[in-house]
Amino acid sequence: MDASGVYVRERGKLHRVSDIVLKPVVGFSSSSSSTCRRTNPLVLRKEHFVFTYNAEGSLRYSSKSLFDIALLFVAGNVQHVDSLVGFPEQIGDRLFAAAEENRVFLKPDVSPRALRLFSDAYGEMVLGSLCLRNRFPLLSERIADIKTFHSLKRLDLFGCRLGDNHEIFQHLTSASLASCLIQLFIGGNGLSDAGLQRLTAPVRMMRKGLDCLQCLDVSHNPLSERALRYLKCLPKLDKLDVSGTSVKFGSRLKLSMWELLGLTYSENALDAFDHSECKTQGWAEQVVNQWETNGAQMPKQKKLDESRISALRFFGRQKFVQEVLNAAPLCRNRDATAEEQRLHFYKPPAGSTTDGTTPDRTCWNASGKRKQPSEKRSDRSTASPPMKRASLSVFNADDMDLLDQY
Template identity: 70%
Template sequence: MDTGPIYVRERGNLRRVNDIVLAQPKSVSSSCSSCRRTDPFVLRKEHFIFTYNAEGSLRYTTKSLFDITLLFVVDNIYHVDSLVGFPEQIGDKLFAAAEEKHVFLNAEISTKALLLFSDAYGEMVLRSLCLRNRFPLLHERMSEIRTFHSLKSLDLFGCRLGDDHEIFLHLTSSSLASLNQLFIGGNSLSDAGLQKLTAPIRMMKKGLDCLQVLDLSYNPISERAYRYLTCLSKLEKLDLSGTSLKLCTRLKTTIWDLLGLIYSEEPLDTFDHTRCKTEGWAEQVVHQWESNNSHLPKQKKIEESRSSALHFCKFIQGYAHISHP
């Protein structure tokens, strides 16, 4: 793609710097050349760094070959088959360059690009994702969110999951084998939904193998629900606040017998939302997605927020945090 002429001022004179063309490659068929977004043999404006000296004269220096190579890879990221084996330092710089070029905002290539990085660098791309009360973001970026294979913590509180959301299959897939904290409170999740969510674990013994913390607060679940949790062998902390379960001696005994958990007199810090963060290379990418989502009509967004608040607040009751002794 031709960027047009570029001039720099040196010692009071203008000089054109982008009319130098490197050796052209051998001729290729039109079908092959159409696969390229850019011609790597033509110097481009972004290959230079322009600065002013103390006298006010414009100076330029060429970027390093490494930086130019990064730009070329980012521009053609959809042609990359794998990044496995490339050092973490390279991956970090490449991800930052892709983010700067808004690759992850392009719906046509964002999923493939994120999958490349997730397959190669795992939890460094994203180890914690907080989508609390961000249901539009979850629904609009579902395909990209599924590429984050190495999450340790996932907060989906107030995301309107209901009993039959497509993310249920992802939560119990091998892709999230390392997940140890899951927050799905305030989602109108009933006993039937919890039964469906845990079905792969109970029947096929796969999924959520490392789960230690589970938030089911403010969901319309009954005493049947915790019987579906017996398959979570590593569960250590459970939040049942705001559900239809009533705190009593029988409930305490049943929870202890089935799950090995005891009632905690004090609220656990684990379920304090201030501890929930989005962490990893893709942290700013998630923020960019949310910023783009804010362009929805203002009145519509306010109405959805109010409706959501009324819907989830009707389950608010006393706190009943349960944890290991």
Template identity: 45%
Template sequence: MYSSGSIEYEYGNVYVREKGELRCVNPTRNVPQFSRLKSSYKLFAKDFSVRLCIESFPPNKCRKRNDHFIFTYNSEGSLRYTAKSLLDISLLFIADNIEHVESLIGFPEQMADKLFTAAEEKQKFTDPSTSARGLQVFSEAYGELVLKSLCLRQRCLLLAERMEEIRVFHCLETLDLHGCRLGDSHDFFSHLTSPACTRLIKLFLGANCLSDKGLQRLTAPIRVMKRGLENLQQLDLSSNPVTEKGLGYLTCFHKLCELNISDTNVQLDSRLKSFFRSKMSMVSSASPLQTFTHSECRTEGWAEQVINQWENKAAELPKKNPKPRTNALQFYGREKFVREVVHSVCNHNQSEDKTSIIHFHKLDLHTSPGHTADTHTHLNTQRGKKRKFSREPEESAAKRSASPCPLSAEDLELLGSY
């Protein structure tokens, strides 16, 4: 200690360890009490005590760390606790600060799975301030392990609320957006045509009010710049106001194997069949294809529970009662009118269920020779000579060479918007 005038020191006992034993260097027990130097200034009194009040701090500033211990009961009913391993404590610390991690590239997958589960338990992927960054760290390092297939069927509200997080998943192979009300100018189209969706194999865009203009926007990057959905193999365009003009934009999908155009503004006739056969080497399927039953489309990956948490959180929003106010309708005498409207809506839904199914699939001569023979005879009934089969590829090649370039002024104007 020190004073304002002169510096006075007060020493205690000094111990030194030698050969495993402690030895006192300057014992003060033999020194007289009056000869010890004492400081003339003391900071605290003798009866001063300090108590750390953690509960008085805000919860976001200081929290009790009780997650580092495992509490159990013994056979006698007494509470016992044991400390977690250093590895588990480290994973909990990283999960609690996952938004500040720069990269996980090179981190073992087994540890990353545990880290993802720990971050999920801490609600890091449901908090809007940390969800996008946390999912991006995992998606950049592990790709399809985080999310390989995403099903957002009839979940337009979830797509609107979590669009920033969904754009993070750049290794999706299956994406179901049936009934999400995208239209022709949705912001999500810029993501579908970006390099983040080049791995997409299955894409379901049914019941999205998608017209020919939307198909033109969807196929513009691959038609002109040869990038985008170039690996697409299954495409669902059912229940959309698409015409034959819009189907012409689909010829850029060279790997397309299965197509669903049911309940559109297209009629299944010989002209449509010849178009798909000559331009895309596809034939009409006599039976519905299993791909478009949506039985195999589901969310797969580490983030499966995260998507379910998003949906549960979105379902917590208050919903309006869909039942009509019967008392008011009876008072104003409109109950009959409402019943007729409801009956017409039910009939419309039943008519949608009875719509004709129009499925096309790739003509594969190696896997199903019997089926292709049936399609040949079906397409060429009352014409059937073998020479016509050999002339069809030559005629189709001549038509392709005579067809104008697909790049038009509308395409150039559309590309300027990207």
């Protein structure tokens, strides 16, 4: 049989489905009709038909609807679509499923464009929550695709080895995520005071980004108490986890948290920092799983060139690089987490009494001795958290160009 043809047996006779030729238009000569129609036979695709068997065991076929055929065509060429804004959600859902079935989102040259097309039109329905906890290879390989999800409300990047200067920082403080992102988990990433300063720089200087952030997890990072001042720019922050950091628990920490951020210490663990509720949700949930499965099946990276190996050995960096690549991601054991001291802070409800919950109003001098604060300061601190002052500095053109790089 011809590989390009489709044969169907019906009532004991074999028929070839693809032997269909367009009839010439009546009233035109053969020469004129050849210029107005296709001379080659109409090649039908197998996916345009539905094949079934009847009770007698004969193969039956029926053509798909014109809508399904058009849907398959658009899904296979979705990178050429200008916009889907205005199309119903039901159409977008079926089109996304068809593109996923055609493995469109596994193609590096097409996937970012296709995902941005759906995200611009359907926002949170494409992906509203993304969990990449301890999945740093997936973040590195699909960083361009992940940046297209600009309607995330919950993002978990715990243990993704971000460090102090990762390109995802620019996306976290972008204007597209400013009105959506509510919960952010960046614990276990080796984030120091300098990294937190860089992350919040656009928010502190330009007053843009992270406008709706309410829950922040920076646990298990080498952060000191001085880094807390960089979080004053988050206007709606009401839950904070600093467990496993260099911050020392005590009355001084309670006082700093209250005066800087208006947060008080929680005796019990907050449910917001429980990983059991974190999951990837949206149309692209299976797409993220396909990325991880496809990445695990990829062949190992090629060995480094001899010149690069020599350079790494010369600068003494080869051992360090190998240790970083072979190191296991940071995974917290539940038993160890239960034994360690949790440092969860939250903002008490407005109008609630703070008797017994606010920290002791004492300050410390350079010699380490307690010093009672003045009466004015005590009255001001017990009333409400201090208001955040607006920046009075004026930026010139050079400063604006520098800030735009973040």
